[in-house]
Amino acid sequence: MDYIEKLGWDDSIQIEKENAARVITVQKNSYRIADGVEEYLAHLSGKFLNQAMTSLDFPAVGDWVEVQKLQDEQKAVIKQVLPRKSQFVRQAAGTRTDAQIVASNIDTVFIVNSLNYDLNVRRIERYILSTYESGAVPVVVLTKKDECTSDEVEKAISQVEEVAIGVPIIAVSNITGDGFDELNGHLLPEKTVALLGSSGVGKSTMVNTLFDKKVQETKDIREDDSRGRHTTTHREMFILPNGALLIDTPGMRELQLWEGESAMDTAFQDVESLAEQCRFTDCGHDSEPGCRVNQALVDGELSEERFKSYLKLQRELAYEKRRQDQKAKLEEKNKWKKVSKSLKSKYKKRNVR
Template sequence: MSNLIKIGWDCSIQDIDDENIVRIMAVQKNSYHVSDGEHDYAAHLSGKFLNQVTHSLDLPAVGDWVLVQKLESEQKAVIQELVPRNSQFVRQAAGPKVEAQIVAANMDTVFIVNSLNHDLNVRRMERYLLAAYESGASPIIVLTKKDECSVDEVKAAIARVEEVAIGVPTVAISNVTREGIDELLEYLPAGRTAALLGSSGVGKSTLVNTLLDEAVQETKDIRETDSKGRHTTTHREMFILPYGAMLIDTPGMRELQLWDGESSMDSTFSDIEAFEKECKFNDCKHDTEPGCRVQEALENGDLSYERFQSYLKLQRELAFERRKQDQRAYLEEKNRWKKLKRQRHAGYKLRKKR
């Protein structure tokens, strides 16, 4: 058990065979790298596990705990069962297919990373905050490349961020001078797990190298013309920091496609939710109704037009995603019944022949 604690095991979980439990340290396509805190193994899913998978969310992700059968002599393991998660960061998978994709699991904190240049995008940050709250982990805003900005520029950027990340800690850091690193580590004590999330080129992999004091992740410079980044991390991997915390690095996402988030809109947009509660009518559409506190806030500057439009856009997007997911669930159920009907019909014909 002491070895599992080294990689973040929660001792409050009972009735688990700790001899055969490991943590997913890296995922690359269909291969898994796992650890029990003492030994590492190359792992794959058992046939029984695969047969029981009904949804992409059932598959293991970096940070997951799983029960395995160890093949000690080969340094391999067969994954038999997934231990229930206490948090999961999920997004809509890229492409036209309606499918959830787990970015990281069982993290205590989500570090939402943005760089202090003209790629700083508070609208994108709102999306990450929404998904972070939905994950069950605590969000922290990390602003990188502090050494490239003046003191006034840093203050202005933090002020912009704090207008949308209400009540969320914001830390500005430099991977070059290490300024702000100690403050950041206060949010990641030993034994805890954090996931780094953000666009390409914001400095996630550089931050991993800084915290490990070792160049384990490849890094590339951003384009000077627009501060856009290039993909460097191509898979998800968890690193153990020298003092005992865990850090999950993930590939950069140019745009985070939401999978869920209705229940976290009030946390992400607490200011707008507060205004809505002060509207004269409970079913106020915030358009032309009398006594609309939201319209009043827009007019007097208490609420920015851009933030309110972002709020409405995310509501529409989540409603659209929910309709797509419901349609997919309906089609899957319909196909399931068709398959069962064919099986029954084939069985009936077989019995008649006998």
């Protein structure tokens, strides 16, 4: 087996192996890449920077890139990002309409939540939706099992099951190791898993437990309000002892959706299957006769909170789509302004001669 294959190399990648590497760390404009033998500090080529149009064009942790290696200096130049098989994207923090790739070329997403007051099924819904949209498989991991009674654990799992239909739910303890045998069943050699969740839920501690040594700094959740404190400050990929690839990420208090419309039917298959049974295909699920969704709400088959969340996420996605379309139109307009200005400048120079 080639060394690069332990980084998750896929034969569908159309490039010579000696010119390929995988991004394992991103810190602002600095990239650390690996080829299975060596690690290199990398920067983007001038041509790359000139051709990059949006934030989605730039390398993310998990990306395969074409590089020119400077062996003597242990440095490399990134020439292009190779096509991604999956990418977890969110709306970047702030008021600007910008996409941010959290991790790419991932097979599975561990959606990590703690079994305390911070357990939030609405947040888990968002992560599941974005995971399906990314092309990866979701697994919900509930930490701090050692701090709860068995009844509390069962109650929490039951709550999560209502929104995580068909999704594996694993309760673990980073202290006792309980649940890690089941967790390891989703950590396969040469497959990539991303750890996503809020600050302080135990992602970095989980990395340390899987390594059986300290590789990440950790901080506990504050006891007064159960809110987490940031520990991990950048995204980083690790190779676990069993050969699985694990991407640890900084905590996200809020997950603003960037896309997800095509995954609504999977993430909300319970609501969608009810909607298909409505008498009218264009049913608004309000006061129309023969509305199966309304009947399910009356009977308690579908919770009011679940349906409200479904409608809220649909509105949010529609709003985000309008913002993205407006931004795309503005960027296209500005691009042609630059082209026109450049052509006019060249025309004037020719006439001067």
